[in-house]
Amino acid sequence: MIRHITLALLLIALGYGFWLSANFKEIAAGVALFLFGMLSLEQGFKSFTGGTLERILRGSTNRLWKSIGFGVISTTLMQSSTLVSLITISFVSAEMISLAGGIGIIMGANLGTTTGAWLIAGLGLRVDIASYAMPALVFGVVLLLQRGKVTKGLGYLALGVGFLFLGIAYMKSGFDAFQTAFDLSAYAIPGIGGVLVYTAIGMAITIIMQSSHATLLVIITALSAGQITYENALALAIGANLGSAVTSALGGMSANLGGKRLAIAHVVFNLLTATVAIVLIQQMSWAVDHLSAQIGIAEDDVLLKLALFHTLFNLLGVLLLAPFTRPLERFLVRAVRFEPKPMEQPRYLYPGALETPATAINALRKEVGHLYDNAYELIAMGLSLRPALIDSDQSLSEAVKMTRRIIPLDVDDVYERKIKSLHSEIIDFISEIQGRGLEEPAARQLYTLQQASRDIVEAVKGMKHLHKNLSRHGVSPNPVVREPYDAIRLTIARLLREIQQIRSQDPETVTSLSLDSLKLSSETSSQKFISELNRLVRARRLPARIATSMMNDESYTFEIGQNLIEAAQALLEPSSPRDQAIESKLALDEDDLQRLVDSTPEPN
Template identity: 30%
Template sequence: MVFGIIGGLGIFLLGMKSVSEGMQAVAGDKLRKLINAVTNNRFVACGIGTLVTAIIQSSSVTTVIVVGLVNAGLMNLTQAIGVIFGANIGTTITAWILVVKISEYGLPLLGISAMFYLFTKKDKIRYLSMALMGLGMVFFGLELMKNGFAPLKTMPEFQAWFSRFSPTTYVGVIKCILVGTVLTAIVQSSSATTVITMSLAFNGVIDYPTAAALVMGQNIGTTVTAMLASLGTSTNARRAAWAHTLFNVAGVLLLIPLFGPYIKAVQAFIHWHSGLTASTPVITDGITTYPHMMEAIAITHTFFNVFNTILFLPFVRPLANMLIRFIPEKAVPERPKLTALDIRMFDAPALGIEQSKREILTMASAAAEMMKMLKEVIVSPDEEKEKTEQIFEKEGELDVMQKEIVEFISAIIEGNIPHNVAEESRRQLRMADELESISDYIANILKLNLKLHQTQQKMTAEGLTAIIDLHDNVAEYIELINKAMKNDDSSVLPPAEIEGKGITELMKKYRNEHLARVSSGQASPLKSLIYTDMLNSYRRIKDHGLNIAEVLAGEK
């Protein structure tokens, strides 16, 4: 019995993980578009939360992702609350999947999908097979748990122990809620505790009111995952986690006084729908089971979350304002990191890669800003000391950002991720490295210019004009590359190659003119060396920009 229960639960949890990872891999791009479509409209946000959770089959993963996005500043509190409300509805899909009377087909589904997973090379088919394989494990695990819990109904010790939690009184209801809360908090999966509850009810070990009270507790216990995920995050992220907790706790507290009428209403609905009751037994081969209990539990779970959402959705903004009031901003800076990358995105690699892409675009914008400031320093070095400090500061920041991006992406690709996510990860690593190199050469040009002025020397008028012209051309080139990165434009390579050749020819022209000035004695050896190094640094900036264009075109 114990082995069947433990084994069934383990297979069920592994199956849910496979379903979630497989669906994320198959629907990765669609998930990104859904999350990016979240607006301040609470109804849209709620709908997106429902869809995302229905796809990835885990409200815990959805809420953790939301906490991560809020922590990264990519989602505001009002949007997050709407998505969390929707996640509570989306998670009820799991219960309905378990109600479908195909659990005996779990093993065949597992076997067939495993064959496709092992012997198919196409990514989409492999990951869809992984999701179906997980679904097979879910059904097989449910069947094992049903059989494992069956002997409990003939054990007087267990019946006597569980009678203490009979929801015939308000105290009993609260006890059952606490059991559901604690169990869900421990296993970190409301789906797992739902399947345990369904298995107990299916075998008649517990009655329907007890199962309903346990489900209410599971809705509170599932909030623990988001609360743990919010530790060490920004104030807004902690507010989002608290919104999830307050929403579920408030719904349960409101339902406790109405528990009796609520149970009768669900039973009346089942009787109206099927002409049966939740406690109607089914006898097969001399074994009595209560399959309608599973449907009743799914209905209870769904009604609770739908009605709770309908009740609280109009109050999203007041709830957000209340959380802002009672959870104030920290007095000190919250994030020592320069990027908004969040480890909570590891549960959703496709969304994590979207987050790192935003940070790479931030690096690109910073590099373009450095180019603008560099021109001002070259033209007026004595008047732009503040710009000089800012350029060196930004160069250091880009070094740190590149390191954080590499660490983040490296952690993401350690897991089982689809080919398209792995390919995008490789591209991003390369682009981050190229942008960091661009910032290094910008800083190098600045150092050369400072060295020139520290030795009380100045470029000739012709040399300064040439450097500024070359600078403008390279700056425009970087803007071209940045625009392509922002739009993910794979067609940027041909114009980038043409522009790049033009810059190379321009550099050769100015180098030859400089050599002519050196021959005529217009430039000292030190000035000549600095000028040549500056030309070479501009060429290297162009080269790294061209490398990014090649990455976008899929050639590197």
């Protein structure tokens, strides 16, 4: 509601500004074109996030200097610290990189965003940049009309560059004309009061436009036209940095715990940087003047001096915070804690996870794992065994044998609350991923995880059927009736324990053969159970009527086992196509399993 009111007020203010001044209309059009150019650049770079960016990002966070370097380079190329920040938040949220690595990237992104100021101040306002915009737009449209994803991505990049250049040209023209009609520099505020006021203005502009690059463009073009003073421009640049922290924080608040911690770290870094810059603004101005003389910037070239100031105070922030990255990480882990969501609510599915295919697939894998955990608890309770007992080293056969009562459990109610609702959220998230277009390897992983989610649901449905007869015969005083159900309970409990043990291992040490052995064990257990029932019926110890019911329950047991194994296999599948190919070669197919089952000696 508040967002809608804010949007309405903004549109009214813009409409009034257009009616009031044609020059304001030109300036606003320049900002709009610049922002659209940034959106096009983001769309273009997202076309290349099918694996390369993710691999580079994960390989660039094992050292702090690598993280900072990645943040600088990626933001320089993309010219969007917001995009880099949101991608980093999504990676930290999906637990694909550490919080410390994410903090390093955020610091680097802040430093990398200063390159935009250098480009605008050093090139954008000194040449006829609009003449370069037209060819870029033409090439962009031609490339965008092609079918290939990479070609379309290049088209978006060319369009982005073209609209950026066109936006800068419109802004410059608008402010030049605005200068003759109205002189904003007459309202400049001297002293620390002016610094604070213009810092707040810079922050507000960035929050509204959701882009510190666009704010810097406004600042530099207004400064070049004499609409603001150099001192107030410095304060506006500080405010732009603070505003960028707010925009990324708003994006991070929709993430999970890791993403929220990184968003808070971003705010801490930018607050520290801004505070130091405000307190030392006179000393930093002197440093800018001194360095400008050393590197050949003219004394009256306030545009390049502003770019240098922007770089210096961000660099100072990096130098101040970098030694404390690990302590900050530990502090955030201890201090920033949120109440865990109920078991039936998604824990990893949030809009930011859709930033790249890698984060989306990883978040989906974790959520399917969460669904498996819910199913594991339900199935364990359906067996009248506590999950903690299955997770322990206690004897399962003794626990089954010593069961004196079947725990009452409304399986239908638990299924609706903890399984079906979460499965629906997973399916909805999958549809969102599919709508964004995926390369073949990612699409295959998506299908595998969707099938795993369905397997988990089918396993729980099997438990729903099985629990009815377990409640009736599980503690029967007749051992001939009770013992087959003890065997069923023991088979499922052992399978649950073995899958839990495999899932707790290092994924790199788990192979398909680990789960293939469980499939073989499930097949042989089923064969043994049916053979034992046939023997009891032949010996007239078990009525055929009850034996038939037991065979149906054994069928549910077998299906539960197969579904759980298939789900576990999908959750443990390697992410890289190369490793998947190796696992596929190692895995036993149905014919291999059947030969092994046939070669197993049949019980007497």
